[in-house]
Every structure is written in C-alpha cells, then in structure tokens.
Amino acid sequence: MTTPTLRDVAQLAGVHPATASRALNPQTRPLVNAETARKVLRAAESIGYQPNPIARSLKTARSATVGLVIPDLTNPLFPPIVRGIEDVLTTAGYNAWIVNTDNDPGREERQVESLRSRQVEGLIVATARRDHPLLLRLHRQGVRLVLVNRRVDGLELPSVTADxxxxxxxxxxxxxxxxxxxxxxxxxxxxxxxxxxxxxxxxxxxxxxxxxxxxxxxxxxxxxxxxxxxxxxxxxxxxxxxxxxxxxxxxxxxxxxxxxxxxxxxxxxxxxxxxxxxxxxxxxxxxxxxxxxxxxHYEIGVEAARLLLDTIEEPDRHPRSVLLAPSLVVRASTAPPR
Structure with missing residues (x-):
C-alpha cells in the first residue's frame, strides 16, 4: 500500500494542493474557508495522511519546533510547567523537544547544540544561572530565548517567574x-x-x-x-x-x-x-x-510558551517579563513553638 500524499488529499477534497496544504497547517488554516478546511481534514483522516514536518520546514524555513531545556527532570516542579508549555504550543501548531541537563554546564551546551541542529525556532530555558556565558552567547547570536523561574544578571530576556x-x-x-x-x-x-x-x-x-x-x-x-x-x-x-x-x-x-x-x-x-x-x-x-x-506551575508554562511565540512572530519586540502571584498553603508542618 502506497503512502498517501498531499495531492491525494487535495484530489479527495476537491481542492488545489496548495489549499490542502494551508488547511492542514494550524498556522495557516485561518486563511482557508472553514468549511473547506473541515473537508480537507476529513479527507486527510479518511486516507490516513500525515503531513511531513521535515518537508514543510524545508519549504517554509520554519520547523514549528522549540527546545525546552530542563535542569532536572526528576524534580516534580517541572512536569506541570512542561504541560502548560505543550498545551499552548500544540494549539499554535508547534512541538517541543525536551532535554535534561542534570545541572551540568557541559551537558547543557551539548544538548542546546543538538536542539539548534534540529532547527528549533527558539528555546525555553529553566536552567539559567546568574552568570551564564552560554545564554549570553546565544542571545548575541540572535537565538530567541525565554527564561522560566530564573533570570541572568545583566541580560534582558523575556522571563516568567513567581513573585x-x-x-x-x-x-x-x-x-x-x-x-x-x-x-x-x-x-x-x-x-x-x-x-x-x-x-x-x-x-x-x-x-x-x-x-x-x-x-x-x-x-x-x-x-x-x-x-x-x-x-x-x-x-x-x-x-x-x-x-x-x-x-x-x-x-x-x-x-x-x-x-x-x-x-x-x-x-x-x-x-x-x-x-x-x-x-x-x-x-x-x-x-x-x-x-x-x-x-x-501550569500558568508559568503557559505564559512562557506565549512569550516565546510572541518573540518568534515579532523578533524586534522589547523583552517583557511576567510575574505570577503565589499563595500560602497551610498544613500540619507548622505550629506555635513549645
């Protein structure tokens, strides 16, 4: 059985292949009439068509992927943050590559280079240290960056932190x-x-x-x-x-x-x-x-993803930071002193 192609989808939906391509891409779908988009999506599903993200990225020079750099995946702080990031990215037609640095600067540098070799369009970074030469270098090279939970001294980057x-x-x-x-x-x-x-x-x-x-x-x-x-x-x-x-x-x-x-x-x-x-x-x-x-946590991830998407769409936009309010949860580990 041959693999279904974009041309097969277009023929089944009765539209031009370019229209089918726009309807299948979440970023360009609003350019297509809603009923036409539904028809294309139904056609693609009926024959099991899957868009080729590599081919799309070669054509558009955009990979629709971002890198997420985490210091320690065993820390329970990060899963809900990642969930918030992915929920926003998925809706926007993006996917995330997640790497774990184990708080090791050498490993971090290798992981970031690996992400860049995959043509990610930006990085959400949770590993920032106050003195962070790698992030300084990436910023100077024009890499789009958003910091989560931390900041770098003397480097003005978009960030999301709790108060x-x-x-x-x-x-x-x-x-x-x-x-x-x-x-x-x-x-x-x-x-x-x-x-x-x-x-x-x-x-x-x-x-x-x-x-x-x-x-x-x-x-x-x-x-x-x-x-x-x-x-x-x-x-x-x-x-x-x-x-x-x-x-x-x-x-x-x-x-x-x-x-x-x-x-x-x-x-x-x-x-x-x-x-x-x-x-x-x-x-x-x-x-x-x-x-x-x-x-x-989840809202931190949501806001970080939104900031990165804003930065991707408007690279010259002035960096802005988001500060989210915490709350106190009182349980049984605190009591008056004896």
Whole structure:
C-alpha cells in the first residue's frame, strides 16, 4: 500500500494542493474557508495522511519546533510547567523537544547544540544561572530565548517567574503569627537568581515582622535538592544555633529537613516548624503534610510558551517579563513553638 500524499488529499477534497496544504497547517488554516478546511481534514483522516514536518520546514524555513531545556527532570516542579508549555504550543501548531541537563554546564551546551541542529525556532530555558556565558552567547547570536523561574544578571530576556518576595513574606509572616521569633532559612544556590531573591526576601521579611536578622541562621544549599537540604540542616543544628522554625528555599530542601528530623529523633512541628516553597505534588501525603508557598506551575508554562511565540512572530519586540502571584498553603508542618 502506497503512502498517501498531499495531492491525494487535495484530489479527495476537491481542492488545489496548495489549499490542502494551508488547511492542514494550524498556522495557516485561518486563511482557508472553514468549511473547506473541515473537508480537507476529513479527507486527510479518511486516507490516513500525515503531513511531513521535515518537508514543510524545508519549504517554509520554519520547523514549528522549540527546545525546552530542563535542569532536572526528576524534580516534580517541572512536569506541570512542561504541560502548560505543550498545551499552548500544540494549539499554535508547534512541538517541543525536551532535554535534561542534570545541572551540568557541559551537558547543557551539548544538548542546546543538538536542539539548534534540529532547527528549533527558539528555546525555553529553566536552567539559567546568574552568570551564564552560554545564554549570553546565544542571545548575541540572535537565538530567541525565554527564561522560566530564573533570570541572568545583566541580560534582558523575556522571563516568567513567581513573585519570590511575596511568597517568602507570606511564609515568614505565617511563622511569626504562630509566635516564632528565631527562624532559619535554608537558602537555594546563590548562583541562581531564585536562590538570591528568596534569601534577600527572607531578610526583608524578618525586618518587616520586627524580628532579628541573624546571619548565622541562613545556610546556603549547593543544589535545589533533598540531600543538600538535609546537609544544610545538619550543619545548622551542629553549630548550636537556636531556632524553632525553618523557611526552606524550595520543597525538596524542606524534605531534606524531614530526613534529619528522623535521624535525630525530632518531631515536626513539635520540635521544629517547616515551610517549603513551590507546592510540589503529593506534599499533602507527607507526614506531617508540608506547609508551603504554592506557585502556579501550569500558568508559568503557559505564559512562557506565549512569550516565546510572541518573540518568534515579532523578533524586534522589547523583552517583557511576567510575574505570577503565589499563595500560602497551610498544613500540619507548622505550629506555635513549645
């Protein structure tokens, strides 16, 4: 059986092949009469025709694909963000190539070059560091970029982030309202804008609540990971510092605290209250369920995809950023100090 061709579809629908081509392409379908487009789509489905994206990209010099660069696919933060990105791209007739860098700059560079060799029309990047030579170089080369969740120092690019300042302020205010006066912060990596902004917001929130900003109660984690969160809390406890509550840089760091509580026979929230950040899936199933700052993951993905599509259609458009509001989800990991 021969593979159905565009000409077969056009003949069955009774239209010119160029009209059939426009009707089958989501980006050009609005140029075709609605009834004609439906007729072409029915004809294509009836004979099992599938458009050839490679042939189309050669003809139009557009691949209808974008690259999505993720630092750690095992982090539950990213699936709903990816879902939001794909839902918008699919509607616009685009597909995404997804690569995982494992937070390795060398691997990231190889993965990005692989995406570019596939003629992607732009990149949505969730791996940005404050000092990021690769992104600087890509920007200078005219690659269309949108940043998710992070920013690069001194580089004006479209970005979508949650309002870290507001989220951390909610977390500290919640703990202060329970009566906590000695609150620690297990900060994210300071080579990322998110780690810096949340640590800065923590210091400001303490002052807003009339609490002392004790630098001994802030410990940096090398990675956004459970293991790093556990290691940071061990260091803090071993230092002899006194505190009754923790604001973690993200939920994975907070889960590392749970590991240390189990090691040292501590009970949460009786011995220590903990607040996370991000609202990963299944936090309500933890023991105790984790109080956390929720960010709109899916909406972050949606807005990132929209920004990239805008950039593709209007390359000279001034970069704009989107800041999305977080919310506090109070569960059983926080309580008044004993």
């Amino acid at each position: 870290d300042d507001a989220g951390i302020a909610m977390a500290v205010a919640h703990l202060a309202s329970l009566g906590h006066t000695k609150i620690a912060h297990l900060a994210g990596p300071q080579q990322t804008s998110t780690g810096v902004s949340r640590a800065r917001a923590f210091r400001h929130a303490l002052l807003d609540q009339g609490l002392a900003d004790d630098p001994r109660l802030t410990v940096e984690c090398g990675y956004w990971s459970e293991a790093e969160g556990a290691q940071a809390l061990r260091r803090l406890l071993d230092s002899g510092a006194e505190f009754t509550a923790i604001v973690a840089g993200n939920d994975l760091i907070a889960l590392g605290c749970y590991d240390v509580f189990a090691e040292r026979g501590m009970t949460c929230p009786d011995d220590m209250s903990v607040v996370g950040f991000n609202e990963m899936p299944f936090l309500d199933k933890m023991r105790p369920p984790l109080t956390t700052v929720a960010i709109p």
